Amino acid sequence: MFIIGELLNGMYKEVGEAIKKKDKSVIQRIAKEQVARGAGALDLNCGPVSKDPVQDMQWLIQAVQEAVDIPLSLDSTKANVIAEGLKLVKNKAIINSTSADAEKLEILVPLAIQYNASLIGLTLDKKGVPQDKDRRLELAARIVADCQEKGFPVENLYIDPIVLPVNVAQNQARDVLEVLREFKIISDPPPKTVVGLSNVSQGTCNRSIINRTFLAMAIGAGLDAAILDPLDKELMNVLITSELILNKQIYCDSYLDAYRKK
Ligand code: THG
DSSP: OEEEEOOOBTTSHHHHHHHHHTOHHHHHHHHHHHHHTTOSEEEEBOOTTOSSHHHHHHHHHHHHHHHOOSOEEEEOSOHHHHHHHHTTOOSOEEEEEEOSOHHHHHHHHHHHHHHTOEEEEESOBTTBSOSSHHHHHHHHHHHHHHHHHHTOOGGGEEEEOOOOOTTTOTTHHHHHHHHHHHGGGSSSSOOEEEEEGGGGGTTOSOHHHHHHHHHHHHHHTTOOEEEEOTTOHHHHHHHHHHHHHTTSSOOOTTHHHHHHHO
């Protein structure tokens, strides 16, 4: 399971303020903590209130790269924020994200090819987030076909079905779990899959148990990667144990510690 740490997001008060004040120490501490707890990449998102997202993203990238040597996921809806950020990324980059809209694919797929980056494709278009799983599958197929046409390797594409909070869209979580499996029959080789895990529990008062349960079910459905909070120890225990149950880790009495020492 590929773990993308979610905590460097301006949505979090502490991070939003650090970006505003250009306080590297907060950013670098959170970067190091996430890597120490098993993140294989870090998601960087300036947050909704950034007044100059190009500059803020570039500052974030540089601050993080001074502290850790790890792939970075550039999380922005603006293609120019991603394009300007890619110029500075030293390690592997993940473009987070394109939608299924032709105008976005036109810019972001060639950038992914140019920088040998991974690409996250959201099953989303101008009409918004699909309300059913067939529409998610259709949009995923459109993204896969576009990557194939442009010569981007589908193995480096992560399809994100868009997880919605259970308190506002309770019927969607099950659709997401089902469509995660169906994405694998779109092409051969199939695209990989990713979710923004914490979305599922936003606005609820049982966040961590909802995150954990959904993660176990999604891993059971073949999920390849997740944007999540690696500092949630019980969540990470669920992740490691799910892989054990699926025979992706070797059992020993101390398997939780053994995984963390890898
Ligand atoms: N897919 C992709 N990228 C994504 C998402 C996705 N990036 C952003 C997001 N969704 C994943 N990251 C987060 C980060 C934080 C939270 C949820 C998802 C979160 N934050 C607290 C909240 O809103 O309640 C912030 C409040 C606080 O604690 O200060 O839940 O789906 N490709």
